[in-house]
Amino acid sequence: MRPFPTSFSIAGKEIKPATVLAPMAGVTDTIFRQFIRNQGGCGLLMTEFTSSHGVVASIHRQKPTKTVRDYLSFEEHERPITAQLFGADPTVLAEAARYCEQMGFDFVDLNLGCPVKKVVKCNGGSGLLRDLPLIGEILSAVRSAISIPLTLKCRAGWNDHELVFVQLAKVAEDSGLAAIALHPRTREQGYSGKSDWSRIAAMKASVKIPVIGNGDILTPEDAVRMVDETGCDAVMVGRAAASNPWIFRQLAEYLEKGEYMQPTEEDRYQMMRSYYDMLIAANEPEMVGKMKQFATYFTHGVRGGSSLRRAVYQCKSGPEVVAEVDRFFESQLAVEA
Numbered sequence: 001m002r003p004f005p006t007s008f009s010i011a012g013k014e015i016k017p018a019t020v021l022a023p024m025a026g027v028t029d030t031i032f033r034q035f036i037r038n039q040g041g042c043g044l045l046m047t048e049f050t051s052s053h054g055v056v057a058s059i060h061r062q063k064p065t066k067t068v069r070d071y072l073s074f075e076e077h078e079r080p081i082t083a084q085l086f087g088a089d090p091t092v093l094a095e096a097a098r099y100c101e102q103m104g105f106d107f108v109d110l111n112l113g114c115p116v117k118k119v120v121k122c123n124g125g126s127g128l129l130r131d132l133p134l135i136g137e138i139l140s141a142v143r144s145a146i147s148i149p150l151t152l153k154c155r156a157g158w159n160d161h162e163l164v165f166v167q168l169a170k171v172a173e174d175s176g177l178a179a180i181a182l183h184p185r186t187r188e189q190g191y192s193g194k195s196d197w198s199r200i201a202a203m204k205a206s207v208k209i210p211v212i213g214n215g216d217i218l219t220p221e222d223a224v225r226m227v228d229e230t231g232c233d234a235v236m237v238g239r240a241a242a243s244n245p246w247i248f249r250q251l252a253e254y255l256e257k258g259e260y261m262q263p264t265e266e267d268r269y270q271m272m273r274s275y276y277d278m279l280i281a282a283n284e285p286e287m288v289g290k291m292k293q294f295a296t297y298f299t300h301g302v303r304g305g306s307s308l309r310r311a312v313y314q315c316k317s318g319p320e321v322v323a324e325v326d327r328f329f330e331s332q333l334a335v336e337a
Helices: 030-040 052-062 066-071 091-103 125-130 132-145 163-172 196-208 220-230 239-243 247-257 264-283 287-298 305-313 316-334
Strands: 008-010 012-013 019-021 081-085 107-112 152-155 179-183 211-214 234-237
Touching: 008 316, 019 247, 030 107, 030 211, 030 264, 052 066, 052 081, 052 091, 066 107, 081 091, 091 107, 107 132, 107 179, 125 132, 132 152, 132 163, 163 179, 163 196, 196 211, 196 220, 211 220, 220 234, 220 247, 234 287, 239 287, 247 305, 264 316, 287 316, 305 316
Parallel strands: 019 234, 081 107, 107 152, 152 179, 179 211, 211 234
Antiparallel strands: 008 012
């Protein structure tokens, strides 16, 4: 079995552990990233994917727009951190990347994987996978605009008949990119079906730059198996981290001891309170909406979690939500005692 890497390098900058939090729209804002960082075990954080046009609009107005405030704000203890951009205009993407460098990001990443229709119809995200020459222009323009490392995240292709991931990896390497992450589903698959990890192995065999594997990592065992089957340099975890924020720490424990912590009801209670307290302390404008959204994620696997979700969905304020969480878990823990 291939050993799991202890770290990996992006243009000489060591990332340790060799784990990455995937960029997820509506999830990986600064508060959630700090929350994940506090759990331990994650090497690299990434922002939500951010519109390059929105960033450039902020530059031209000479004041931060909602795009910049909501998507690109970060705290020092989130480092190392990557700003992820999407778009299809080389000039706009280059200007946006330059701005991200000025903001102090460690890396810039380009999104060539998002399958959402409103992004794809603008030729962004995975929509670009049908235009390799344009991708080459974009990579060249952005690479020449910044001095910090440039990476990209992509899908395997538009569909199973239009697979371009190996060609794209070579274009990325030739353009001076420092790493590439592959989610091996196609755009047409969306999030359905199974990730074909053999595509990650094929990409790894085709280039010398680090390849980060992504897709269907739900447990520490999955991460270890992905490295063994593909030889990838690091693993990227997305949706599983939203419902199980401990997954990076669990992986570190599994690699060290061959076993890992299984969260108790008390652990889940403290985890929800911790995240909700962070939202309240930050006076997050969409605090209640975020609390309801994450109640869906965080109650995954909680006994009687549906009743807590129903109660939270009826709340109108942060303190109301916290009171419902306290009430629910105090009742649950009293039964266990």
